[in-house]
């Protein structure tokens with residue numbers, strides 16, 4: 001199995017970003033390909049971890065890199081793994097009017113099983129997000 005973590009910027013910022021479309025495609029495809037992970041977005045940035053069988057993770061990441069709904073994609077890590085850190089595929093998105101505290105609490109719960117290498121970039125990005133308002 002393999003795990004990929006990357007960060008990117010949303011082409012269309014804010015609540016108009018096509019999060020519903022991304023979520024529907026991802027739920028569908030990831031369930032078929034045994035991919036789990038977490039997609040975080042504050043409407044400006046994406047941070048996503050995908051984990052699962054190497055061939056499917058590579059193929060999924062290949063499609064993701066071609067997607068023009070985001071840009072400036074930077075790979076944080078791409079490593080072989082023996083076990084998953086996320087039992088299911090989840091997307092966490094903070095809308096502009098979501099209370100930051102409740103959202104942060106939810107993210108912390110979702111990340112509680114993740115390694116520090118995965119958790120730290122999420123927490124760092126969440127911290128910038130809350131400064132933005």
Ligand SMILES: Cc1cc2nc3c(=O)[nH]c(=O)nc-3n(C[C@H](O)[C@H](O)[C@H](O)COP(=O)(O)O)c2cc1C
Pocket residue numbers: 022025026027029030039046048050060063064065066067069070
């Ligand atoms: C930020 C972001 C995250 C995405 N995450 C996934 C994902 O986890 N799984 C997936 O299959 N597609 C994901 N996509 C969508 C892919 O880029 C691509 O559009 C989709 O896989 C095509 O699927 P389809 O051929 O079934 O329509 C993501 C796109 C973006 C912009």
